[in-house]
Amino acid sequence: MQLPTPEELKDKRTELGLTQNDLAKRAGVSQPLIARIESGDVDPRLSTLRKIISVFEDVEREDIHVVNIMHTNVISAAPEDHIDIAVQIMEKHNISQIPVLSNGVPVGSISEEMIVRSMADKKKAAVSHMLIRELMGDSFPTVSPNTDINMVSHMLERNPAVLVLEKGQVVGVVTKYDVLKLLSE
Template sequence: MQLPTPSELKGKRTDLGLTQNDLARRAGVSQPLIARIESGDVDPRLSTLKKIIDVFEDVEKEDIQVGNIMNTNVISAAPEDHIDVAVQIMEKHSISQIPVLSKGVPVGSISEEMIIRSLADKKKSAVSHMLIREMMGDSFPTVSPNADIKMVSHMLERNPAVLVLEIGQVVGVVTKYDIVKLLSE
């Protein structure tokens, strides 16, 4: 493991928009110590370096709001659509579930799993002609565009997607894939 150099620490701090005073306060150390570490005058204790790096990680997470990573092209179906329409949408976009929206407002969700369960009980032709509202499940949870990514990450542990609402209308969607993509950026 390679420890960051003083110039790397300073660069990271400035990239995150932190002043030396901000970093010192959040890390529980003095501002003069931060200045000395960044200038290379003093080698920090490992515990102090860890505190600084923890602050950097916290600030990086704080800066990510759902509105910055959401997909604005929300692929959805309407409750009046037939199941075969939902299947075509999922197939076309290579996705396994979609929100059900009525005039931009979330009213439910439909997934491959729900459709497969119905096929076990009914004939294919009967299922494909069913209306989505007859089969749909609960809506995905919703958040505002300024919601913190940590909160949404916890919601995605139990849900396949989170819808983003603004003035009661769906303006975006966040999936587990969107969160994982953050690691490669």
């Protein structure tokens, strides 16, 4: 691993639109220290360099909005569909849960886990003919397309997906996998 040069640090700071003062505040160091590091007058401690790089990474993530990573082809089921339809959809797309939408509006969610749990109490034929609305759980949380990816990341810690709404209608979905893919870019 090669450490960035003073010029590279300055270039990165300006590329991200940060002033020396902004960077200093966010990194918890003084502005004169940032100026001295960028001019090559002082070699920063590794811990200081880590703070600066961490700020750069945070600022880069702030520029990512849900609209940049969401899937617009939202795979879903309707509350009036039978459970076997939800199972077929999940098998076809190799997913374990789907939102339940009524005229483009989220009303719940259905997952393999919910279906399997219900099968413990009922016969297979009875479960497959149940309506999704009889078994569905809460809807996935919703955000607007311009929501920052950091907020969505926190929501995904407790939910398998986040729906993206515009004018009350679902226009996209973001999953944990979508956020993980950002690491490889």
